[in-house]
Amino acid sequence: ELKVEQNPLFLSMQEGKNYTIYCNYSTTSDRLYWYRQDPGKSLESLFVLLSNGAVKQEGRLMASLDTKARLSTLHITAAVHDLSATYFCAVDDRSSNTGKLIFGQGTTLQVKP
Amino acid sequence: ETGVTQSPTHLIKTRGQQVTLRCSSQSGHNTVSWYQQALGQGPQFIFQYYREEENGRGNFPPRFSGLQFPNYSSELNVNALELDDSALYLCASSQDLRGALEYGYTFGSGTRLTVV
Numbered sequence: 001e002l003k004v005e006q007n008p009l010f011l012s013m014q015e016g017k018n019y020t021i022y023c024n025y026s027t028t029s030d031r032l033y034w035y036r037q038d039p040g041k042s043l044e045s046l047f048v049l050l051s052n053g054a055v056k057q058e059g060r061l062m063a064s065l066d067t068k069a070r071l072s073t074l075h076i077t078a079a080v081h082d083l084s085a086t087y088f089c090a091v092d093d094r095s096s097n098t099g100k101l102i103f104g105q106g107t108t109l110q111v112k113p
Numbered sequence: 114e115t116g117v118t119q120s121p122t123h124l125i126k127t128r129g130q131q132v133t134l135r136c137s138s139q140s141g142h143n144t145v146s147w148y149q150q151a152l153g154q155g156p157q158f159i160f161q162y163y164r165e166e167e168n169g170r171g172n173f174p175p176r177f178s179g180l181q182f183p184n185y186s187s188e189l190n191v192n193a194l195e196l197d198d199s200a201l202y203l204c205a206s207s208q209d210l211r212g213a214l215e216y217g218y219t220f221g222s223g224t225r226l227t228v229v
Contacts, residue, residue, distance in 0.1 A: 004155075033217050042203060043156070043220040088155055098169030099144065099207060101218070103155030 002027045002093050006104035014112055016078050021107045023072040023089035031092035032072045033101065034063050036085045043088065046074075079111045117142075117206050117221035125227045131192045134224045136204035138185040144168075144209060145187045146218070147179060150201040162187055191226075199228045 003026040035043040049065035090101040148156035158171035162181035176192040205218040
């Protein structure tokens with residue numbers, strides 16, 4: 001069964017610092033998604049990574065995918081308070097043929113001034 | 114695009130009751146998936162509907178059922194509610210069975226269900 005693990009689960013950082021969130025998954029998959037969730041809100045799509053070596057950047061966030069290592073990273077550059085949220089990675093479960101997403105536990109990011 | 118809308122936003126039910134949650138998908142999105150997100154957890158896949166037929170199911174009992182209608186709306190029904198059913202329920206729509214290649218899935222704003 002496909003499992004997705006994120007670390008760290010909680011991250012408190014100062015504004016202006018850099019950090020990386022890691023997402024490991026247990027079996028082969030061809031799509032990986034990153035979502036942001038604010039408290040009590042729905043999921044906002046950040047990135048869709050479709051192939052080995054894919055790298056996407058939007059503002060202070062950059063995501064990458066290494067399908068051989070079954071690892072994706074979400075790198076935060078010069079964090080600002082507005083980035084405080086919970087970030088989820090999700091992997092497309094190819095075995096289901098339904099586009100079923102398996103989510104990680106989420107990483108709660110707190111950016112302090 | 115009008116996005117994905119869910120109703121109601123909040124709901125309180127008593128254990129043993131039945132509940133229906135609704136989702137209106139984006140125009141042209143013929144696939145809808147439902148997820149349950151317990152507090153502090155990642156969303157868990159309940160089931161998916163494609164062209165009005167169930168197309169896959171997660172580890173949820175039969176008292177969780179759904180419907181999808183031709184107008185891109187769908188329902189999640191839960192019978193015999195239990196306390197552990199308290200969660201945020203999210204629907205997600207996509208253009209095809211395996212998600213829109215470039216944009217992934219569009220999630221609705223969710224329904225917060227509390228079972229007392």
